[in-house]
Amino acid sequence: MTRTTTLEPAGLRVRHDELTPRQVQRSIGVPDTDRGLPTAGFPGWFADRLRGHRFTVDRVPIDELDGWSADPATGDLGHASGRFFTVHGLDVAVEDRHWQQPVIDQPEVGLLGILAKEFDGVLHVLMQAKMEPGNPNLVQLSPTVQATRSNYSGVHRGAPVRYLEHFLGPQRGRPLVDTLQSEHGSWFLGKYNRNTVVLTETDPPLAPDFCWLTLGQVGALLRSDLVVNMDARSVLACLPGPAREPRALHTDAELASWLADERATHRVRHRRIPLRDTAGWERDEHRVARPDGRFFTVVGVRVQAPNREVGGWSQPLLAPNAPGVVAFVTRSFNGVAHYLVAARAEAGFRDSVQVGPTVQVVPGNHDRPPPFLELVLGAAAGDVRYDVAHSEEGGRFLDATSRYLVVDADRTPDAAPRTPPPGFCWATADQLDALVLRGDVTVQARSLVAALRTGAVAP
Amino acid sequence: MTRTTTLEPAGLRVRHDELTPRQVQRSIGVPDTDRGLPTAGFPGWFADRLRGHRFTVDRVPIDELDGWSADPATGDLGHASGRFFTVHGLDVAVEDRHWQQPVIDQPEVGLLGILAKEFDGVLHVLMQAKMEPGNPNLVQLSPTVQATRSNYSGVHRGAPVRYLEHFLGPQRGRPLVDTLQSEHGSWFLGKYNRNTVVLTETDPPLAPDFCWLTLGQVGALLRSDLVVNMDARSVLACLPGPAREPRALHTDAELASWLADERATHRVRHRRIPLRDTAGWERDEHRVARPDGRFFTVVGVRVQAPNREVGGWSQPLLAPNAPGVVAFVTRSFNGVAHYLVAARAEAGFRDSVQVGPTVQVVPGNHDRPPPFLELVLGAAAGDVRYDVAHSEEGGRFLDATSRYLVVDADRTPDAAPRTPPPGFCWATADQLDALVLRGDVTVQARSLVAALRTGAVAP
Numbered sequence: 052m053t054r055t056t057t058l059e060p061a062g063l064r065v066r067h068d069e070l071t072p073r074q075v076q077r078s079i080g081v082p083d084t085d086r087g088l089p090t091a092g093f094p095g096w097f098a099d100r101l102r103g104h105r106f107t108v109d110r111v112p113i114d115e116l117d118g119w120s121a122d123p124a125t126g127d128l129g130h131a132s133g134r135f136f137t138v139h140g141l142d143v144a145v146e147d148r149h150w151q152q153p154v155i156d157q158p159e160v161g162l163l164g165i166l167a168k169e170f171d172g173v174l175h176v177l178m179q180a181k182m183e184p185g186n187p188n189l190v191q192l193s194p195t196v197q198a199t200r201s202n203y204s205g206v207h208r209g210a211p212v213r214y215l216e217h218f219l220g221p222q223r224g225r226p227l228v229d230t231l232q233s234e235h236g237s238w239f240l241g242k243y244n245r246n247t248v249v250l251t252e253t254d255p256p257l258a259p260d261f262c263w264l265t266l267g268q269v270g271a272l273l274r275s276d277l278v279v280n281m282d283a284r285s286v287l288a289c290l291p292g293p294a295r296e297p298r299a300l301h302t303d304a305e306l307a308s309w310l311a312d313e314r315a316t317h318r319v320r321h322r323r324i325p326l327r328d329t330a331g332w333e334r335d336e337h338r339v340a341r342p343d344g345r346f347f348t349v350v351g352v353r354v355q356a357p358n359r360e361v362g363g364w365s366q367p368l369l370a371p372n373a374p375g376v377v378a379f380v381t382r383s384f385n386g387v388a389h390y391l392v393a394a395r396a397e398a399g400f401r402d403s404v405q406v407g408p409t410v411q412v413v414p415g416n417h418d419r420p421p422p423f424l425e426l427v428l429g430a431a432a433g434d435v436r437y438d439v440a441h442s443e444e445g446g447r448f449l450d451a452t453s454r455y456l457v458v459d460a461d462r463t464p465d466a467a468p469r470t471p472p473p474g475f476c477w478a479t480a481d482q483l484d485a486l487v488l489r490g491d492v493t494v495q496a497r498s499l500v501a502a503l504r505t506g507a508v509a510p
Numbered sequence: 511m512t513r514t515t516t517l518e519p520a521g522l523r524v525r526h527d528e529l530t531p532r533q534v535q536r537s538i539g540v541p542d543t544d545r546g547l548p549t550a551g552f553p554g555w556f557a558d559r560l561r562g563h564r565f566t567v568d569r570v571p572i573d574e575l576d577g578w579s580a581d582p583a584t585g586d587l588g589h590a591s592g593r594f595f596t597v598h599g600l601d602v603a604v605e606d607r608h609w610q611q612p613v614i615d616q617p618e619v620g621l622l623g624i625l626a627k628e629f630d631g632v633l634h635v636l637m638q639a640k641m642e643p644g645n646p647n648l649v650q651l652s653p654t655v656q657a658t659r660s661n662y663s664g665v666h667r668g669a670p671v672r673y674l675e676h677f678l679g680p681q682r683g684r685p686l687v688d689t690l691q692s693e694h695g696s697w698f699l700g701k702y703n704r705n706t707v708v709l710t711e712t713d714p715p716l717a718p719d720f721c722w723l724t725l726g727q728v729g730a731l732l733r734s735d736l737v738v739n740m741d742a743r744s745v746l747a748c749l750p751g752p753a754r755e756p757r758a759l760h761t762d763a764e765l766a767s768w769l770a771d772e773r774a775t776h777r778v779r780h781r782r783i784p785l786r787d788t789a790g791w792e793r794d795e796h797r798v799a800r801p802d803g804r805f806f807t808v809v810g811v812r813v814q815a816p817n818r819e820v821g822g823w824s825q826p827l828l829a830p831n832a833p834g835v836v837a838f839v840t841r842s843f844n845g846v847a848h849y850l851v852a853a854r855a856e857a858g859f860r861d862s863v864q865v866g867p868t869v870q871v872v873p874g875n876h877d878r879p880p881p882f883l884e885l886v887l888g889a890a891a892g893d894v895r896y897d898v899a900h901s902e903e904g905g906r907f908l909d910a911t912s913r914y915l916v917v918d919a920d921r922t923p924d925a926a927p928r929t930p931p932p933g934f935c936w937a938t939a940d941q942l943d944a945l946v947l948r949g950d951v952t953v954q955a956r957s958l959v960a961a962l963r964t965g966a967v968a969p
Contacts, residue, residue, distance in 0.1 A: 226767035
């Protein structure tokens, strides 16, 4: 289905590019609202959303998923419509490491869109309380629109996607940001979603399950476990950033050069293989899993959710076998906060290497702990600037929870030296923002960037 | 082979990011040099380079290429070492179009590096007169270093790559720019090269076949047919740009949104197939070609070139069957020059769609001419700001020449309206520069950006 949008020139006017960061910064500084959902009212509203929905999510054998079946030749899991996604095998080689694994292949680019509007001169964002079957607590705050093309092009044959007209087509609002961003390269094959924030000057009606919040309110909610979902965090990380920081350890070109060098060096090669031939993994009627219990298991769920686009459905989900740890180590150089980024080579990245957080690991999956894990998990309480549990995309991942941390190493500088080990580099917050806008940052690091951007991380 | 560079912090210092564009602009304004190769001396020097080398390039059947052979099972062409590149088949689906074709698969990221140095406060770039077997005139000006990893990691078993130490390893210079850039998505599968400009403060000896030029001199050479090679043009397009232009028709976010929309819309799917099963193509001992004569032919050459890293070698080359046309249509809006860019979906792009020039076509390959081709080829002489023949990478493509044009449509505005057809968008030169730095622009468009950046296009 071909659809192409014509971009109408706006005529003689000044670019808004300089305006938007100020609007964003101002909204981050506003901790409450009386035009949207007041902070005091949020807990009750959020609890009502959960209570209001009589959905159920049941584990079922993958052999009994409605509409899903295994290809007779390959064992690959797919939907009868040919849409949504498939689970097949992948043979991966990264330098001298070689392995095989199941992977989720979902070639369509989904839309993650937050609608923004100024009330009394303060930017508010329209957030949705949305159920996803893989969320540990089922309902989390999501972007205004969180839709695959299958959702909004009618393959689901469900209700239309609310507020979609603000993001696509002739009535759409003014984009403040619009970028394609990667998702989990260890679980998805080349999955990218469109992350956008659109400003409207219309007065859209407020639908049930939606609320207007300032960015300061969203930042406060990012300090709570399991409230703001991954898609929302990903979009928030793309918000236009504040002014540039001239006292960074590295110039932007040096940082770009570090990344280009890592990308030129790390060859990631992969090829599709049949799921049933994937070495190290075993399948029965219930699941696809490893006998050694590492990494993840592919399971099935059946969902009944009256308020969703479709009344009920079945699907596979990828269930990590243990919680993860995602962390930035931070230090102050030249009086400016720097964050230690790592070059991450993952099989599913189109560009082989992306900029990840200092630590991104599920302890127990690997024989040796990665660098900085001990520093992060052993930090004194006073050095922990952020420590919140978040889960990954609940439409594909079941109970995929990680502890997200920002740990200050100024008092333990030897553990996080100015000249870090190979594969690591110090970057300022504004350099992180620029890397995000280029689509160079992992979704895990973007969750931490969202917390940094919205003031959720203690200074 | 794992190699990772540690980035050493530079300590307390101001970012050079703001300095570099001024250095670049200044050098573009300097039309001659007495510290490098004076303009008057260039033609003689360049002719000497060609005369000085007794190389020969002979066409040979692909079945007789030393070290190359067809895989018995698939017919894929490959080198006995397993390195360099392979030619295999590709099955491609873009929206409702579906075809098969041979494609060059070269997974390693090559290095295209220009060494820069200030003489008397003016930036000079070190250019190399380099023979490539596919160049129509064999010798063209290339970057200082133009090397695959096979070149510099010793697979060629030839001489070391000159000046490489300025780009890799502990002695390297300060990067002014360093990005991964796409190459021809219709001929290469996911090929990206590292494009970098590095500033040195050392005084490297001048090797034979190399010369120092100002960017103004390079711009003047870009007005001559077949002098500056594709790799040099690609790197020059990445030079840090001048100040931003606030009177663009579209904000940067709107332009990004247009591109994100095109990327979300155009699904490009491809899968590798055996070369011998590639529908529409036939192979004999001499070549792989189409009976209808369209697109390209895969041929073989044997090279004898005493001054190259290796004394002689054989290889396949991809020979387009006719010259191409690559053009920007330009108009002035709000008193600012805008260039009409097109969203191009090509099978080999990792991101499915890149920003291309207004026109990029080999007339005769398709039944219908593309939009704006008539405008470009029928423009009055006074509206043609640039019209120069350039060829593509002579290490992979044989006589792949295109006419590169910039055509002013201010006097024919109806033919290039302010609201262009779907798939097209107006962008200013500084917006083009920013898109290039993000790695979003096709190599053909980058050639034109290089001409714009260095003042080669008439104002």
